[in-house]
Amino acid sequence: MASIALCGIVRNEIRSVVEWLAHYKALGFTDFVIYDNESTDGTGEVLQALDDAGEILRLDWPHTVGARPQRLAYEHMRVHSTVDWIGYFDADEFLLLRQDASIADFLARFGDDVTAVAINWVVFNSGGQERYRAAPVMERFTESLRRHDPHNRSMKSIGRRERLSGTGIHRVEVAEGRYVSPSGWDAEFSNGQIMRSIDTEVAVLHHYMVKSLEEFQEKRNRGHANSQDAERKRTKLDSRFAEANAPGRANTDMLAWSGRMRVEALRLRAILLAAGLSYPVWPFVEDTG
Template sequence: MNILAILTVRNEGAFLLEWLAHHRAAGFTDFLVFSNDCQDGTDRMLDRLDEMGLITHVRNDGPYGKGGIQFTAYKLAEKHALLAKADWAMTLDVDEFVNIHCGAHTVTDLIEALPQATAITLTWRLFGNAGIVRYEDKPVTETFQRAAPAVMHWPWRAAMFKTLYRNDGTYGKLGVHRPRQPDPVRIGQSRWFDGEGRELNRKFAGTRIFSNFGQSNYALAQLNHYALGAMESFVLKADRGRAVHSDQMLDLDYWVERNFNGDEDRTIQALSGPMRTELDRLMADPELARLHGEAVTWRKARFEELMLLESYRALFGRLLTTPPSRPLSKDAARFLTHFANLGRKTRQQ
């Protein structure tokens, strides 16, 4: 099978090789990667990986449509030959790591475990900051091992998923969390399953982007989401801006809704051996090793530049003073959900 990962990146060269090594070990066969406006050499690293035949790099330098940078990239991907030949496809970000719990921990094992599925939702498991302040050039998957509990009642972002789906023509467009524009003839034949192996209702085939609250969604697979990283890295993430909502600066609201550290989760280490083998092979290339080192140096220098500005210095200070987030009880979440539903009904009237 051709299993395609579609990735968009900007100024993330320090993390790129680990991400690629992990997902090669996890069984993805093809990588279509879009870059835009990189100052740290990410684009040059992607050029080198393209020369080596490991990925396909497309520069997404604009102009951008009303959907912004990421959706402009997806429109380019929809016309690309790699997507046309893919049997399965999935859109991902560089801070998201597919984590399969069945078989030999590969995507193929997950697909074989759910032979009737045409789409499989991999729910985020949010990995917190764990009090790590300084950025270091170490694998993300080995550095951050504190996560949200398997059962969360709030916030709804803790239940968001990304979709691995069969590229059989049922959907005409790519989306951040799920394929879009379903074919009205084919959609009735689609079958969606979640990371626990449960078949999902028809809403998931059409519009849903998050799993149900108050239950585990991870028995067969999950998506490790390292959205925060070290506090230094979060300051750089705020500087980079959001890929989708580029007009919204990252601040404490984003941090607090993701900084859960109550549970330890090392399950991704099941692929640490194959990942390390792939990573060592990539770093054995002198050009990739040089570019990786330059990206690391750029990150450290950029952080020091940003700390001279009051807004970023204030953000860093808030990160230092804010404690880890506390998961809400079922009753507290029910209280919030009650008003969320009332608000939705009011807007519909």
């Protein structure tokens, strides 16, 4: 069986990190390599407890590793890992498989000539929510930007590690083989990370870019793992907020995976409680209002 890894870098994601990991476990990812970028809100302790339990590998990854910690983390994973496939996804990105029961089934669609798959974003707005509520992200936010919104042309990648020659934040570098969309047609890019055509029929990456206003402000204040220039990143986020929070359409597609995610989240919660960890966030508590 192929080994399929989730690679991500996080900082202060205590409100969603358990759900994020649980979702990818429900999808059937076999390996989890999470780079902790100087978390101070309990995220590091959660990751370490799950590392101690054999659920993930946590690597301490401070800004002192270099000017762009996220890029360096991704490249570190490519060079030092031994897994077959690597999916590079952030903690606010949740993969939705529309036609397959697992990530293994999804990847089985592609022949040996395929090296990497580019998966489009579907960006979600705040839905008018101003405050954090202790409930799963995928259940709280059910309004996405319209299909052909320019934000949805961005993408992230999953690729065969041995045939990658480099990594970027969105797009990997393919040494040999094809770079395709989830439907199997050759992916065409403009400006590096932008796909010329949007393909969401087989798989899509739900990007909860905004969440609630409170959570967006926290995101803005904590800076970014791919930049040493926090103020520059904040300015960029401010300029994109109105666009990413534009009125959209109802989108409840991810709720089909909510039950499976919850099973995994409760299992991880039990591990964390046994380690003496508890926080006023889901899944430790739940606001059903």
